[in-house]
Amino acid sequence: MVNRPTETQLLENLHTLPFFQDLDLGTTAVLAAQTRWQTYQTGEVIFWEGESAAGLYLMHAGWLKVVKTTPSGREQVLRFFGPGEMFNEIGALANQPNPATAVALEPVGLWLLPRQIMVQLMAERPLFAQHLIQQLAGRVIHLVGLVADLSLRPVVGRLASLLLTGATDDILHRPRWYTQAELASRLGTVPDVIQRALRQLEDSGVIAVERHHIRVLDREKLAEIAAQ
Amino acid sequence: MVNRPTETQLLENLHTLPFFQDLDLGTTAVLAAQTRWQTYQTGEVIFWEGESAAGLYLMHAGWLKVVKTTPSGREQVLRFFGPGEMFNEIGALANQPNPATAVALEPVGLWLLPRQIMVQLMAERPLFAQHLIQQLAGRVIHLVGLVADLSLRPVVGRLASLLLTGATDDILHRPRWYTQAELASRLGTVPDVIQRALRQLEDSGVIAVERHHIRVLDREKLAEIAAQ
DNA sequence: GTTTGTCGGCGACTTTTGTCGGATTGTGGT
DNA sequence: ACCACAATCCGACAAAAGTCGCCGACAAAC
Structure with a gap:
């Protein structure tokens, strides 16, 4: 079980992310007020492939994996995520069903930034949208590398x-x-x-x-x- | 060799893309004025992995492939692109070196929308940025599928x-x-x-x-x- | 029409990867 | 300290993927 951090810790955490650095204090406070604290046990699923997602996830403690799984049970890890990292941009912001499943590898505590407020930020704040584009570009680059590795090495x-x-x-x-x-x-x-x-x-x-x-x-x- | 289409055809072409549908006529005209027409022979390289790119490419005629290649010459195709499709969002808009190489599979004619004007659009027009996010999300989804295929099937x-x-x-x-x-x-x-x-x-x-x-x-x- | 190069077809072989059964060793819980 | 479970280790085997050499068919170029 992971203990819920204080509001202050959340605010500090948000501010270390390039994503939210440009926001004024007021907006950050609104954001912080809307986020929900969630914990998961080892093996619990944060979201399933195919679901449309609840929002952006910001890891506070623990590790999880994002995976594709076959009916026979074999799986491919797309990425591990640990403290400080953010994930689920696709599900949360692109209005697409999530392409993979997220599973906790140990007790996880994270913040859920609800979809709606993210969408709003994206529409109203060009800089926020730009960060998002950077982030997605990073994902694409990572996946291209993974494809090349799997196929060619x-x-x-x-x-x-x-x-x-x-x-x-x-x-x-x-x-x-x-x-x-x-x-x-x-x-x-x-x-x-x-x-x-x-x-x-x-x-x-x-x-x-x-x-x-x-x-x-x-x-x-x-x-x-x-x-x- | 592919013949250069008229300005009118370019404008029509631009308007069929969700990307540019929201732009007013003036902006579209400016955009059209800035685009450069380029042709490539079979086997010619449009851009190399590692280069930072010139801009967005809009296919007019022909087919090309985007690939990762090993020193030994084996390659993995990430995607084929044909008439009407757009590519190189990463290189053009995320300020990252391109993760792959593009090669013409037959004589290709395409429009190059210079990087600078795209960056400007992205910063000024929330809707444009949103389309870009959608597009990148599509790329991520496609690549996740490719990874799963290569690894699990x-x-x-x-x-x-x-x-x-x-x-x-x-x-x-x-x-x-x-x-x-x-x-x-x-x-x-x-x-x-x-x-x-x-x-x-x-x-x-x-x-x-x-x-x-x-x-x-x-x-x-x-x-x-x-x-x- | 001939030539030349690319593409496709095919069998034999090698290497890599995946599977299975079972032994062994830590580790956490009681 | 003991038990039960998970993780690791290992050899033997099976299957999948990759390599090689060669031949024939087609298509563009001369």
Whole structure:
């Protein structure tokens, strides 16, 4: 269970986002008054694919995944979202059914900025609309990269890239929720294959796999493998 | 070589697009005056991945593909574009380097709406910005679908889907540029695999493959295969 | 009409990815 | 400390996708 932050914390949080930096104090206050606090348990669904969405979500605590799922249960993670990040622009603002499903990976607390007030902001404030366009452009760029990865690169290469970009100080920390299954789903494959790939990289001496983190031993060689 | 249409044809063309429907006559005229006519030969590149782009492109004649390419030469088609369609919102309006490359598949004639005037419209006209947001949302939705397809469905399934959605009156016409190689690149695989997949579908009697078109014989069975 | 290049077709083979059953090891709850 | 569950690990196997070499058919160019 995640405790509800104070109104002040929300206001500070809003102000750190480029999205809302340009708004005057009055508008921000109205916005803050309209947002709803919501919490979810591990495994709970924030929204389903196909629903038209309630509004923009602003993460406060916890992590979640946005996924596409097959009837057989296999899934592809589009992105993980953590504290401070915002999502669901499509569902909230483009008047389109949401293309994917969001699931909590651990206890999540977030703010829901209702659709209606967002639509209003979008229509009235050119700068807000511009930020939104930037944000969507970012999504497109990310997805284009994902498509290219899935289509053109082998699993080991994708894993190597993820390790390189995801590691801070050559260490990729894996919280409880970040299992090999999630890693696999993120990279578009299955856990067994990830396990093999990890062992392969470990055997060639470029990484060291431990229980809750992966250490990058040889960045250069890893980058070579990633390039494939 | 594609002949340059008249100014009048351009104006008519602009007006059929939801994008520009809300503009007053004066603005449309200014817009039309600023656009540049450009032609490309088969195989010519309209823009490269990584470039920051010149503006929005409005197709008049011909077909092109937007692709990601590996050093080894394999490519993934993100989308084909034909007459009446607009592209390059990212490069033109989000101030981001373009994430992909555009290549002409046959002689192409198109209008280039310069970046600057688009940026101006975007900042001044809320409705224009809204259309842009809709357009980008469409791109995101399309890409999310592509990701899910590549990751979660086998080649035959993807091919079956393409045949179902691409066929008019149960016939998918294949112009000269629409070779098995392009089909493969569109579906994220290689020509040989497409050839096998086509033969497999033909052997099970659901389609008939001829030189310049593919006929759907059994829509229901094809839909079943597509569902896999 | 011949030539030349591209496209399509096909079988054999390799590599990569996915699947299955089961052993093993942590971890949280009691 | 014990139990139950989830996560990991592993070898063997199956299926899907990719590669290669070659041949034949068509189409534009000369």
